[in-house]
Structure formats: structure tokens, C-alpha cells
Amino acid sequence: MKKVSLCGYCLAACFLLLAAAPASAQWKQAAGPYPWKFPRDHGSHPAYRTEWWYFTGNLSANAGARYGYQLTFFRQGIRYKPPAPAGPWDIRDVYLGHFAVSDIAGKTFRYAERISRTGPGLAGAGEENLDVRLLDWTARMQSGTIALQARDKGMALDLTLLPRKPLVFHGRNGLSRKGPQEGQASYYTSFTHLETTGFLATPANGRVAVSGRSWFDHEFGSNQLAAGQTGWDWFSLALSDGREVMLYFLRRSDGSVEPASAGTLVEPDGKTRHLSRAEITVTALEHWKSPASNGRYPSRWAVRIPAAGIDLTIAASLADQELITKGSTGVTYWEGAVAGRGTSGNRSVTCEGYAELTGYAGSLGGLF
């Protein structure tokens, strides 16, 4: 007799479903120009199957202690329309969340994960503005300012994020390609410089006042990873000369990099420039092997963008910033604070930011 588990159902319900069931023809595809309108488009796009709101940041406490944080909300469409008569408990979307705090000086990394259906007020996202909630984790925008709140396992976050540069549209006016086929793309915007103040709590240090900068990515689409893609490396870097760089590399099972991989350079005045695959070189210099998952992740890189005069060496601020999310997305990945130095336009610079490394502990191919 077949034994099943609720846990199995949880995992299955989120992402594996996509692997199992053919994408419903009803979901809209990320293809062609998108009629952007804000603040509406900071909100939810339920016509698309997958959507995420991704906050990362590098903060310092008054005492000088450095922290990194990640607060991510995913919306995963399960079925386009539940059969009538639908009640609040009927599942259309499932919301998942990851929350992590890296205490650089304390050399500790903690994370929490969540999953919930929309339910009667359990989770959801507004369609008129940024207003995402997953139980008591929230990200809300009001009068141009974003408020983040989350608490779990002794960690807590209460931050105010103020955009210092205009919104960035990645790819072609926000359409960011992830593969060669039509629809293998997402609509992708970012606030690359968010001045951040507020409070952060960890079990070791308690509640401390913090300040620094954050990065907000918002993506939505229906069918992003192409077959044969095993994972990706993504970087968001803020350089001390006022430039920001976003890079992503989609790795294929044959060891090559997806030609659709790309990046965006944001100048101090907010002007952006699309970086094609050919313009970027990222070389892994060192690796770290996770004792928990056995995944072998790059941990130090040489990043070169000759066309922009950028030559950086960056490294993970903490080796272990791995998330094993059996209770939500089921994906094991590394997402953490990074820092480095080098040159930008012939000037010496330092940089800090976040890196996301997926597909090193088990394949993600076809899941997204």
C-alpha cells in the first residue's frame, strides 16, 4: 500500500506541481512589451503563474556589527480558477516565504521558511500596490516608502526602505529572457538602491537599530527555466562609486551557460545599461562544500565587465549561508551577503551585495 505524507503534499503543492502538470494554457506568458504602471505593478499579477518579491540588504548596527538579510515572498499559482463554489480555503495560489539573517561578526546564519494558502486572511498580495503578506511577514509600500516586517525563530525585522534611485527595468524594458523559447522569460524590475533604517533582532544580539542599503527585485512570469537548465548564479552588487550591477548566469546540464544570461549596470544617476552574456565574465576562484547538503558552491569570484571598466574580486561574507527549504519550496540553495573590492572605471572601489546560487545541491531543471 502506498504510504504518503502530508509533508509530501506540502512540497508537491508548491513547485513540483509545475513539473508534474503541464502549465495551464490559461496562464499568461511573459512575452512582448508590458504596459508598466506604478505603483500598480509593484503589486500582484495573478494572471501569471509565478511571482516573487525579493528583498536583500547589507546593514550595520550602530556598534559597527554587519548584517545581511533576505526576505522573500513567492506566489505560486496552483490552478487558474478553483471550481465553484469556491470558499476562502480553496487553493488558487500558494504563498511561500524565506527569511534569513546573516550575522557577519557573529558568524551565524539563520533562516526560516513558510508556506500558506491564501485562506481567510492568511496570505496574499494586493493588486494595486506592493502589499504582500504571509501570515505575519509583510512587505508594504506606502507613499513611496517600503515597510518590511518579519519575525521567526528569534529573528525579527522591522525596516523602512526608501528608494534612492529610480526603478530599474531589466532586459528589454523589463522583459528578462531566461531561455531561447517564447515565454521563457519574466518581467523583472528592481529598486537597486534602497536606503534602509530600522531594527533587526537575532537571538544572540537581541534587537538592535540598523541602517544600510537594500535591493528589491520583483519578477513575474509563467514558465521561466528551460529544459536542460540546472540552476543559476545571481549577483546584486553595490559599488562604492555609486554604481550597481545585477548579473545572472543560467547554467546548463552540459556545463555551458545559457546564452540568454545577462545583467544590468546602473549608473550613479540611475541610468541603466543592459549587459549581454558576452560582456560579462565571472570566474569561480574558491568553493565551499556544504556539510548539510553536500552541495559544492563557489564562494569567491572574479567578476569582469570590461566594457564598464569593472574588475572585482568578491567573496561570501560567511561561508555557510545555505537554505535547505524542505518545508516550503523544497529547494536547497545558497543566498547570502557578499563583499569585495577592485576597480570600477579605473578607480579603486569596494562593493557589497548578495549572491544567489541554485542548483548546486540537486537540480532545479524544469521546476521554474
Place this chain on the structure above:
Amino acid sequence: MSVVTKAFLRYLRRRRSLSLLQLLGIACGVAAAVGMALSARASLASFETAVEFIGGRATHSLERPAGPLAETVLSRIIADPAVLAFSPVIDRRILLATGETVRLLGIDPLLDRAVRPQLAHPGTPAASPAPERFAFLLEENTVLVDEQLAAQSRLHSGGFLETSRGRMRIVGTFPNASGEPLILMDISHSQRLFELGGMIDRVDLIVDDEAGFLARWKSGFRIQSGQQRRATLRDMLGAFRLNLQALSLLALFVGVFLVYNTAMFTVVSRMKDAGILRSLGAGRREIVAAFLSEILLFGACGGILGGLAGFLLSRFLSGLVAGTISNLYFFLRPAALEWDWSVLLVSVGLGCGASILGGIFPLVELVRADPVQAIRGRTAVRGAHGRAARAALAGAGVLAVSAALFWLARIHVYFGFAGSFALLIGVSLTTGLALVFCHPPLKRLLAFLAGLPGKVAAGNIRRNLGRSAVAVAAFMVAISMSIGLSSMIGSFRQSLIWWMGTQLRADLFVGKVGGAEVPESFYREMQTIPGLAGFDRYRNVQALYRGTTITLCAVDAAVLQKFTNFGWLAGGNENWEPVKNGTVIVSESFSRRFRLRAGDTVTLDGVDGPATLTITAIYYDYTSEHGVVMMDRSTYLRVFNDRTITTLGVFIDPGNPQRQALLEEVSERAIRRGLPVFTRDQLRGDILAVFDSTFAVTRSMQVLSIVVAFFGIAGALMTLFIERQREFGIYRALGFSSRQVAAMTLLEGLGMGMVSFLMSIGVGTALAWVLIRVINLRSFNWTIFFHPAWEPYAVAFAIAVLASLGAAAYPIWKVYKTYPQMQIREE
């Protein structure tokens, strides 16, 4: 090992049958005590695991004082800083097509994972087709069933489960350690299944700041910590557990009595041998050591046998105990008790301890005795009358203590139990004297039955007073218990039948307490049928009052006033008048437990905070020993805002010519909705069936005590017989036939049985009175009306006769087999 000890042990081999009987006697006694104690432990232990399994990691649960709560409460819970995790639950029962009512939990597996990770089995079903995995969340009427239930009902993944609420598709099975059959369904589907739009039954929570949380949620909610929940359930079992303990103690008492009896015979029957050994030069110390090693050998071997038998017995008994708890309180599947070597240790201790207790007095006597007297045997005879009188005096003292203990039972029921034991011990002590008094009539009776052998038999009983008194006492205790328990159960049954006649008077009952609820739409549908005289929308729900789980009942007071005839402690049906206007009536058990009378008030936690209600009458009731508060439905809705209907009582005017057609129509409509329907007679029959199964444990105890007593009498007779082998030769030489000698043995057994029975008439009746008036009243707080019945006495008489005849069978067989050669040769 000394020569003397060796000689003693060799003797055991020679007297194999007697040794075996003694061994069995000890084993039976130990088995009775161990079996009962273990089964009590097993069922209560499985109860704890069941509660813990279902509770998972939840520290608290939040619910309305009665009935479901609106799911909008979840937003408030999400915002509460003390809440670390929560899981909304719909906790209902569903009737399967097999007739079994099974618990169905409606949960959100995504939220429930944090609270009940044990329900999530690691590893996903790699082999199953992917759509099956989401069916549970997405498809209507899909369920997971627990492995035990699946195996038992031959259900499998992909198959279907037929229920009163339709057909469910089974999408998988899961391991369930709780023992209670369980079905899981997604909360979205279960809410629709039970027509609970927007409502849930409770929220299980993991909370870190308990004080802060309680302060924020104190009004309108019932918050219980896991510990409180367990304690509440344990309290519910309180009286039951006490009775179980009392039964174990009773088993121990009878068991020890038997071991004592056996050990005493061992010593007494060897007086002569001891005398011979003494006269041959063996020291007192050597003799005592030899006796002690014999007693301890018996005690240890009997203890081991008894321990093993008791363990097996407990497996049978714990099933009965769990069945009773399931019937009366909540579902309990007994967990098989693991074998534990300490059981043997305790059993051997019990066997040896009781044996030494039994052997000590004869041993002391032996040490004191003159060897020459000992050789003659029966030192016990001398001064036996004097001792019987002294024992009777002591017995009278113990009886006085027992009376005092009964009086003290008003403080705690433990005194009542102690008093019962004292009663039995006191009467046991007077057996010797009773035998002396009974001698003349017994002699006449036995002489009338069998002439000279009868007369001799009566004389033998009296001559061997030391032994026969103990045997008669053991037998008397066992038969008295049988009479007492039967009379109590019979009276209780009669009282219950009377009670059902007063309250359960509807023509049809739709729905079942502890089963699925009756939808309000069904009630409205019933109202459209012309010709029905009235409806009682009965709601039965458990609530907390002063930390105790009581039963709240909502009824249609006007309807009950018209159609029923409650057993009021004072007044009549006019008691319903104030109830219609918002007062309550309470059961006798409630009134006694909380010491509240008519005119007092009860304060119950309602949805809008505490509500104080006046008690205007008290009625007899046997449904809950913890108490029932009954109110009109309008009052209940005002205080608890719970519209649930547990059962719907439908009344039809007796003179209505359409009566039969109406009955059929209501039944048909209920069945169409998957609702169980009972006629008045069916419901009453079901209640009586539950009642009878409830006393299954008590009845097994009764049987056990009879078995123990049987061995007591058999042991006594056999010892007497062996001691008097030589006498049989003399009787034969005097012209008695083998048949007459056999008849003598038989009559001796019968005589002892008769005396036991005669004594047990009084003692059994007294015990019944104690059980009804002291034990039941104090533990369950309800009055049972004494219904005298002759059956328990007739049964006791039959048992007495059969047991004493049966016990004499072996000695008689020996007489026929060995007589006359052996005795003649010895002469």
C-alpha cells in the same frame, strides 16, 4: 541444604497433585491481582499516548466555550506576538457505511505541519502519479485514512470510502500512533462537507508567552494548554479510574487471601512430619528453615506462573476496559502492553509475601508446639473454639471500624473502599464462630441427606475449624462479591430503564450523541411536514465549569414540558416554566459534585464573557457523572451563539391516525441525508447495550473471584483428605463403604459451601448496599435506586454448590482409586 529441607522438598514430589493445586492456587491469586492492575495501567497509558499524538507539538488550543468559532479569528491569531505556529482544525465524526463512527480531522496541511509534524511522514511517494499528490488539497471529497483503519476495513489508496456524507476517494494512508481511527481531509473540503461555511472547531497553537497570550484571549474563548487538556481528560476518567483501582485491589485481596490460604494448608498439613523430624532430633530452626524454603519455593514458582498468566489476562481485560472508556468517555484503543520483567519481580514478591503471611501463624504455632502433640497431628484442633471466639471478637472490632469508614466516605470515596475491605475482613474473621454455630443444623441437614457419613462430614468441618474456617471465609468473600456486584449492576440497570422512561420519550431520534451533527436545514425541512407534534433540538456539548468538564444541554423546554416526565428531585413538570425564561436545571450529579442547590447560580463562560444563570430545579440523570446543565435553546443561543443540533427528537401525537406514515416519512428523509435514525425502543436498547458492555470488566472480575475461591475450597478439601487418609482406612474397617467415604468427602465440601453461601447472603446484600449508597454515590454522584432481585442469590447458590462439589471431585476420585489398599497397608 540441610537434610530436613531436602526431606521437605522430596515430600513435595511425592504429593504431586496437592503440590500442583497449591501452586495453581498461588498462581491464580497472583494472576488476578497482576492482570487487573496491568490492564488498568495499559488502558490509561494508551490514553496518554493517544492524547499526545493528536495534540502534536501544540502547547494550547483555542475554541469557543461551546460550538464552532468563526475563522476570522485567525487574523487576530496571526497578529498575536506570542503565537509561534497555529493550525485551524475541524474536528468531527463521520459515520462510515460499515456503521462505525470515525473521527475526521479537517486540517490545512500547510499550517498543520508546524503543529503536528508527526502526521507528516518523511519521504514522498515517488511511485505514485503526481496528480494524486495534489488531489488531497485540490479535489473535493478526497481523504487520507490511517493505516490501521485501512487494513482493518480493507481500504487502499485509490479506493473509495463510503460514508453517510457521501463517497470519499482515498488518496493515501498514513501511520497513526494514536490508536484512534482517523481520517484526514483538507480543511476546505471538510468545511463544505459539514456545512460549516466560515467556521472552524478550534485552533491548535504553539505559544511562547503564555501569560501574555491568556491575558489577550481571556474573554469569550476557551484556551487550554496541552497539560490542561490531558488533565481534563484524566479528570473525566477520575471516578472510572478509581473504580478500576478498587477492582484491582479487590483482586489483590482475593488473591492474597488465596495464597494465604494455600500457604497455611502447606504448613498445617505438615505438622505431623515436623513433629516426627523434631522427635528424631531436628532443631526448631532447621524445621522453620525447611518450611520457609518450601513456602518460598511455592511462592516464587506460583508467582512466576501467576505473573505470566496475569500478563496474558491483562491483554484480554484491557480490551474490555478500553471498550468501556470508549463507550462512556472518548475513543480509546488499548495499546498492547509491552512485556516487562518487573512484572515477574512483582509477581514473585506478591507470591512470596502473601505465602509468608499465610505461613507465619501456623509456623509460630509449630515452633511452640510439643513434638509429641505435633506427631498426633491437628494441634490446631485444641483450643480451636477459643480461637474462633477470639477471632470473631477481633472481627467485630474490624466491622466497627468498617462502619466508621463508611461514615467517613462522605470525605473521600477512598474511605468507602477501605470500609468495604474492612467489612469483608471483619466478616471473614467471624467465620470460625459461624461454623461452630452452624454445626448443629448442618449436622442435621447432612445426616438427613446421607445418614452417618453426613454426620461425620459435619463433625469433620467443625473438628478442623482452623482450616475449614479459612476456606469458608475465602469462598464467602468471593460469593459475596458476586452477589454484591450483581445486585448493584441490576439495580443500576433498573434505575437506568426508569430514567430512560422519564426522558427519552420522543418517537424518533435523528442523529447521535458523539456522531455527526444534524444540519439545521434538516430541522427546517421537518417543520414543513404537517402533523408532527413537536421537535426537541437537542444540543449536547462539553464545557468547562470550575476546571471540570461538564455537559451542557440545550433543549426545547416547552416541548419537553409537554411530552416528557423528568425524574425531579423536587416538584414536577412545572419546573420547566422558569427554564423557558432563561434559568437552568442541573443533574443530580452536578448538584452533588459542586454542592449547588435550586436557587443557586452557575456562571458559565459564554461567547460574550461569563454568563450567570439561576438553577431552578434538579433532576435524576445517569448520562454524566460530572454533571449536566440543561437550558432552553434560546438561552443557549444567547450565551453560546452555537446553532449546532446534536440530535433532533421528533414527537408525534399518540392519537394521530397518520402516525405510522409520519414515522416512515421522517425516517426516510433522515436516511436520505445520511443521518442515523432511532426509534425510542432502538435508542433505549442501544443505551442498555452500552451499559451492559460497560460492566464487562466488573463481570470478569466476578468470574475471576469465583475461580480463585474454587481453588481455595479445593485446596482446603484436599489437605483435609490427605491428612485423614488413615481415618478413611479406619472408616472402611468400621464398615463404611468406599461410596460412603466418598459421600462424606462430598458432603464436607457441600457443607462448607452451604455455610459460605448462607453467610454471603447477608454480606453480599450489605456489599450491594455499600456499592450503591456509598461507592457509586460518592464516585459518580448519582443515586441508584435499590431494586431487590433474587437472581444474584440464585446464581450465588448455584456457584456455591457447583464449586464445592467440583472441588470435592478430585478427593473422591482419589478415594476410589486408592482405597482400600493404601489405608489398610498403613494400618
